[in-house]
Structures are given as C-alpha cells and as structure tokens.
Amino acid sequence: MPELKPIAASNFYFEIDSMTDMAFSKIGGVKFEAKVQGQDKPLMSTKGGNTVRQINSAGFEGLFNIEVTTLMSGDSDSTSKKMYDWFKKCMPKTEKGEGKWAEGKKTGSIVAYDTDGNEVMRWDLKEAWPSQYKIGDFDVSGNGYVEETYTLTCENINRKK
Template identity: 45%
Template sequence: TGQTAGHEKPLASTKNGKTLWQTTSSGFEENPNVTIEVYLIEGNMDFYNWLLAVMPKSENGKGNWSGMRKSGSITAYDSGDNMIMRWDLTNAWPKSYKVSDCAAD
C-alpha cells in the first residue's frame, strides 16, 4: 500500500479559483505483493528450482528463501514497442504459487 502526505490541506488558491495541492510520496507501508503469470518451456527447470530452493523444509523445499532472492523488472510496452512503464523488483521471492490444468492439444 503506497502512502502519501501533504494532501490533507490545500497549499494555496489562485485568483482564478484554482486550488493548489502538494502531495509527497512517503514510500510503502509494507512490501507489496506482485502476481505474475509464468509460462514454462518443457525442459527448463530454472523457475521450478527457484521455487524448490525457497520452499520451507516442512514442504520438502530447501528453506533458503533469504539466500535466493531475485531482482528483475516488469516492463510495459505500447503498440509501437516503446517502453511506457517499468517496475523494478529488488530482492523478491515467491510467496505462493498455483499450477493450472494443462492440456496436450
């Protein structure tokens, strides 16, 4: 959840009746969750191995979540292949996962 400050009271008002506000971002109250959808290619075990490394030992994982954090970016492009937004993730790890049904059509 993002937090802002300074928006409670107007900063000034112009002769034309326009009210000026100042808002300052103070960061995140807590670490946000990001949901991504991953399509795996047969034979590529990278994502599975990462999940296995961070899963708790009680669930047959290796329990090394603090040592297996990953950084990366999620980038959005417009129809002309121009980057329009980018979110940088730092020290992320999977919180949960869900496997959907597969069809061999």
C-alpha cells in the same frame, strides 16, 4: 490537448536476474497501500464542541506482492520449470524445499512497451522471492492450457519510467 498514448496491456515483459528468456501470460496484483494514523477517529474537541481530526501517513503496509502467471510445461528449459525451481529453492526445508530463502532473493523488472516495441514504462523490483504457488484447474471439459501463478513478495518496487 496532448495526444493520449495508452499502453496496451499485452505488450510487457517480466525479467528476473539470472533467469532469462522467460514468457508470462499475466502480471497482476501490484498494490501499494499506505498506512495512515488517525483516519476518522476524533483526536480532541475544542471550545464550542468542534471535533478535530488529523490524518497522517505512516509509511507503507508491509511488503509488496505481485502475481506472475505462466503456462505449465514439462520442458526443462521452460519458464514453468525455472519459476518452480526458484520457488523450491526459497521454500523452507521443513516443507521439502532447499531452505535457501535469503540467497534466493532476486531483483527484476516489469517492462511495458508501446505498439512499436519501445520501452515506455519500467518498475524495478528488489529483494523479490516466490512466496506462493498455485496451479490452475485441470478440467476434462476444458479447452485451455493449465496455468501456474506465482506470488512474488518484494521488499521494494520503484517505477523508473
């Protein structure tokens, strides 16, 4: 039996073109969902009363969403600031953004590393933009840091390794 080499969930990097040296605490919510035709609906009945069913793939359900989380920071060179500036660039002018959604789309990658720091998995993203922004809780009794979570909408995601 081959040796199992699981990937540690903590050894990852998220990179997006033109935005370097960023740090994220979480990446999640990556989901692929196929659309299907037919499902459990009966299509027809044959001699003897047998019901015929058929399930066919009909592509994928909409766009792909990924959640990336970073720690909130006031530093002008922080991941927090870079991500918020990108979000603001893509927001419509009617929402006080820059309205540059089309030119704000980027490519990027999610990279997983083994315990020796070697790249073992990579997912490439194309036509990605921040579509949602969420600020974590401020809590007088809390002892953690405030996090920011961005939902990135991607038109394509492809596992390369």
